[in-house]
Amino acid sequence: MAEQDLDRSEAASPYKLQKARERGQVSKSSEIISATVLAVALVYIYARGWDSLASLMRFDQALLQMADQLRLDHAVFWHLAGHMGRHYLALTGPLFGALMLAAIAANLMQTGPLLAMEPLKPDWDRLNPVNGMKKILSVRTLFDAARACAKLVLLTMVVVYALRDLLRQQFFFLSALTPHDYLQTLLGDIAALGMKMALMLGLLAVVDLVYTGRQFAKRMRMSKRELKDEVKQREGDPRIRSRLRQLRNEMLKRSQSAQRTREADVLITNPTHVAVALRYVHGEMRSPQLLAKGAGVLAAQMRQIATRHHIPIVQNAPLARRLFRELALEQPVPPNLYAEVARIIVWVFAMRQARQQPAETQA
Incomplete structure (x- = not known):
């Protein structure tokens, strides 16, 4: 029977998947979230980056122009600090809000609406150093390390090739640009480089999503013994159900007789x-x-x-x-x-x- 329990050759039943979902155990790739957040950040920088930078420079210019006229007393200092805080919040708030919405959307696309309290319960096994060492030395940790190294190498190659193309195309023209055009060109190049990195992260995220889904399905596999026990748990012992069915048939037969x-x-x-x-x-x-x-x-x-x-x-x-x-x-x-x-x-x-x-x- 023990060998039969270890032979998890059957796909997980919908009931087990539902119970795992209630405990917060779902198939989810963190790479999808990273790629989505990066793509949204780059789109925002490309669309609103120059306007935000120009607004920031105008605000700094106004501060420098008024520096010799300010009285450094308590009321003026807090008024100026509040004005600066509101200005910087107005510049960065939309970006942070867009990034937060992108992370939430990336999670919802993978798991759907999910509210599980099980992960919030205290688990003292997490404080066990033996379990921590097992996780560090596990195959999953080695795979994550290899994946991180591969991702670093691929992203480095993307950056190197992208910078080489930019140098070929714009190196001899940068000296002729005005500071205004130089900043606009710099923002455009950063956005273009970031989009290439986001595309590479997107490809890695798709591969990671497929791998994560397969690993989750493999971890949720059940043995034939577990399937039988689940049926008993949900529907009752087959012998009891057979006896109840027999009694119902007898009662129906008596009623008809x-x-x-x-x-x-x-x-x-x-x-x-x-x-x-x-x-x-x-x-x-x-x-x-x-x-x-x-x-x-x-x-x-x-x-x-x-x-x-x-x-x-x-x-x-x-x-x-x-x-x-x-x-x-x-x-x-x-x-x-x-x-x-x-x-x-x-x-x-x-x-x-x-x-x-x-x-x-x-x-």
Whole structure:
């Protein structure tokens, strides 16, 4: 059984994936978030970088022009500090807001809306130095280190080739530019270089997303034993479910068989808790046959049917209990009960014949 548990060859069930999601365990690539945040930052710099830089330079110029006119007292200092803080916040706030929204969007694209409190619970195993050393020396850590080195090499190659192209195209023209044009060119080159790096990070992020998804699916795999245990946990033990299904079928069969009380020759009762309907055809049956039986509400229903169809009702508590307990539906009466049942059947047939004779005489 232990080997069977270790053989996790089955894909994770939707139930296990849902439980893992409730604990905050989902497939997510941090490279997607990094690439998205970098791309948004570069787009913002390309679109609003020059305006922000020009606004900052104008503000600094105004401060320098007013430097000799300012009185360095407490009220002026805090007024100036508040004005500077609002100005810098107005310049950097949209950028930080865009980066935050980009990170949130990158997370939502991978995992969807997810609110799990399990990761916030204190886990003392994280403070265990042995577990920390295991994580440091694990295969996952080595893979992350190799991936970081590969990413560094690829990004370095992108930067080197991009700078080489920029030097070929713009090196001899930079000296002829004005400071205003120089800054605009510098911002454009930084944005272009950053976009090339973002494209490389995007390709790495796609590879990392595929790898992370496969690793998560592999970690969530289940053994056949686990699948069976999950089915038992969710739906109950198959033997119990089979027994419950059998009991439901018996109850349904009894309820349907109660309608056959109208075909019976006699109804033997407890007198109120149990009812048993018997039928006997002379010459065709070796002993009377049990057509229907019921207890409680079903027994009351059988008594009503017998009364409606003028079927004799005999109160014999011991016999009714034995027939109810020992006989199944459509089963003949066993030999050990012949004598008691025969007395009742003979009395019923005699009473029926007595009712028929006056009718024939009158006819």
